[in-house]
Amino acid sequence: MDILIRPADPTEYAPLGEITAQAYLQDGLLAFGDEDDWYLGELKDVAKRAAHAEVLVATSRTELLGGVTFVPASGPMAELARPGEAEIRMLAVAHAARGRGAGEALVRVCVDRARAAGCTGVVLSTQHTMHAAHRIYERTGFVRAPGRDWNPIPGDDFTLLTYELTL
Secondary structure, three states: OOOEEEEOOHHHHHHHHHHHHHHHHHOOOOOOOOOOOHHHHHHHOHHHHHHHOEEEEEEOOOOEEEEEEEEOOOOOOOOOOOOOEEEEEEEEEOHHHOOOOHHHHHHHHHHHHHHHOOOOEEEEEEOOOOHHHHHHHHHOOOEEOHHHOEOOOOOOOOOEEEEEEEO
16 A cells, blocks of 8 residues: 655644544543543644644545654644654554554654754654554664653653654
8 A cells, every 4th residue: 555644734634633533532542531531632633733843644545544743843842852853743543544554654754854854863752552653663763761751741640651763
């Protein structure tokens, strides 16, 4: 299957937001677990992400497979990137499209974009249970950076793991 990675078109924001939200819901990745989770709105709001970062999509000839938010520099969408680092956020692939290479293709394009922008590295956060994503990150050269793990919800036990890639 041919997978094309390109910038998201505004007409794709709502479908991509739904793919991202459903990926998190179906995989049990929301801290509060259901449709009432505050983060669900963030996952669905692709237009907000696109206003402050690059939103890329993976498509086949006939379908939207998934997407990612690429943050090439500091700004409202950067959570843990240091100066000179790019950040990958909200990588999601539709359940029906998993296992076809879309997730890895999205990560590789983000790394290529970071390299082209002169970044010194790329970082990302992930959850303990995202084992398939961890395999993608490790295949593409990322390594765990436990010293950069962090808690996005103050006062809660929820900890995100950090992976980094030096360019």
